[in-house]
Amino acid sequence: MAHTHKHAGVRAIDAFAYASGLNGWNPTFKVVLSVGTILVCLAADCVPVSLAVILSMGALIVRRGGLPLHDYIGLLGVPLAFLLLSGAAVAAQITSGPTGDWNLVLPWFSVCVTRASLRFALGLTLKALGAVSAMYLLALSTPAGELTSVLRRAHLPGILVELMYLIYRFIFILLDTHARMKDAAESRLGDRDFRTACRSFGQTAGNLLLIALKKSGAYYDAMTARCYDGGLAFWEEEKPFRPVQAAAALAYWAALVVLALAVR
């Protein structure tokens, strides 16, 4: 794909999901496995369980899913900025005088870090990374269209399901359109400096909305011409649910719970 750019572009994760070796698994099962693992990881709230989830989910995605390890590590870096900043906020204490194990004295107050607060922040960061790994299991193996059909089976109102199907498709149409406009702007030196880049960005975005509105009319006409009367039906590959997987998932969660209890 031409525009798969490295920093976890929209296309990258979507393309990984379609190519994943786990794509053949039943999507409802994957939702349950992913969300269940997130909840176990959050509820256990201890470092060994977090590490176990990070490693096991990573292994599943890389080994069974066939995602290159390099790409997976790159994806784990996406929340890095958030985790570092929030982690710093959680670890640091603001006090009037210098206390704690490490401190930084500033004019009106001092920032200090204690061993306990640092340990808490590290635990929190690992817990979040564990939950992120479990979310990646879903994101990197299940195309958003299938996820929508899971929500449809879970009786989400029809209008929302229909909107989700359409939005998912329109996102890629608009991304294509935008990529072409951006190429056109760039080839005319549209981002030669910051000032021009801002102007190009704004005008491209404005133009994108205009095209989106025009296309929305055309797509509605196209849909009505194909007998659209308020219900979208998509062909879906049948991905049978296998009881062995459910048993494995239960065993996995049980092992995590046992680990959490053993540590405590």
Place this chain on the structure above:
Amino acid sequence: MTKKERKLVSLAVSLALAAGTVPAAGAMHIMEGYLPPMMCAVWGVIALPFLIAGFFSIKRTLAHDRRAITLLAMSAAFIFVISSLKIPSVTGSCSHMTGTGLGAMLFGPSAVSILGVIVLLFQAILLAHGGLTTLGANTFSMAVAGPFVSYGIYKLCQKLKVNRHVSIFLAACLGDLLTYCVTSFQLALAYPAAEGGMAVSVVKFLGVFAPTQLPLAVLEGILTVIVMIALESYARPELRALGFEEG
């Protein structure tokens, strides 16, 4: 480039340079796993009434005009794409707009709340921004609080006969700032400081995110104004069809 645009852009340049030391940072999505399960549930429940109201508003729109379905879907896809684009930066860091202010002004805050939750879900799944369990908290800050405040400020400025571009700037910029404050509040509520409790914790989170979020909010305001200028020059009929009132 018109004179006004040039002035706006120079302002953006100076601000961006001021923030030149800031590392990469996206919008303020609370990451998956960062909130305890209890908080996730509470924020989900708080966001729910707005979502239900938004759902009924969309349902009414669709009953009135079935054609609006592709329009709504395109609008949400547009918000998603805008929020996934790398915005121009001097330092080469990778930042994104939230697009909530622009969305609220164009499509109205109640529609944006329900479209916003879908966009946030897709952002988690397709971009790894945000998360599944933190969806409720992120919905409240980005799809409810931000858009409603943006829209309110925009309407208020219209009533007070503030210059149009200034009011668009204020709406987008303050909406973004509010999102950042709400997120900091949500994080502080989950992790109050050992000494001084929640209030101190809010200050900590605000302080930690300020270097990235303050310039981003200003840039978001400026870019929103440029987008609106572009729309007003080329797409007046379309804007009117969306129900966007021109002052």
